[in-house]
Amino acid sequence: GAVVSQHPSRVICKSGTSVKIECRSLDFQATTMFWYRQFPKKSLMLMATSNEGSKATYEQGVEKDKFLINHASLTLSTLTVTSAHPEDSSFYICSARPTGGPWQYFGPGTRLTVL
C-alpha cells in the first residue's frame, strides 16, 4: 500500500513551453502533497506544500507564478512549470501524506530537461 505515482517519468521540452507533472496517491487519500526539486548529487529541496481545496504554500525563493500547483482532489496534485528555461531542468519529486499521519510517501520522480 501507500503508492504514489508521477507522470510523466521524464519529459524533454523546448525553452518557453509549459510542462505539467501529475502526482497521484493510488491507494490512499492525501490532504497534503509536497513538491520537491533535486539537482544532481544534491538533496531534496521543498518547493511548495499543496493542500487539497486551497492555495499552495510556497517556500521562500520559489516563484508561484512560474510553478503553478493545483490540488483538485484528495488523490491528485499537479505542478506546471510555465515558460520553462534550461535552468528549470531538474528532477521533480512529489510526496503525499495520508490524512492523519506525519509520514510522507514519495513518488518516483520526473526528470525534466529543457532544451
Added chain:
Amino acid sequence: GESVGLHLPTLSVQEGDNSIINCAYSNSASDYFIWYKQESGKGPQFIIDIRSNMDKRQGQRVTVLLNKTVKHLSLQIAATQPGDSAVYFCAENDRVMDSSYKLIFGSGTRLLVRP
C-alpha cells in the same frame, strides 16, 4: 536557521560489514526523524523513523539512534549488501506556524558497497 547535515558525503564499506551513517540536526524542537534511501533516478524510499521521545529503534538489519543532547542521528546497517548501495538522507519533521509539518532533508551520504 534550521539545518540538517551529514558528516560524511561518501562512505565505502566492504560487503558484509556494518555501515554507520551520521546526521546532525539543529532544530531541537523537531519531534520526528526519518531516514530515506534513494537509488539513482528514483524517489526516496522510507527506511525507518524515530520519534523524539525514543533513543533507539530497530528494524530489519537497520537501527536508528537518536541523541538529543548533541542533536545527532545515525543509521546503522548490519551486514551491508550490494543492494544497499544508494544515497541516504536523514530528514526532520518540522512543525510550521499553521500546525502543518514539512520535512527538511540533510545533504545526503552516498554508500558504496565493495564486493
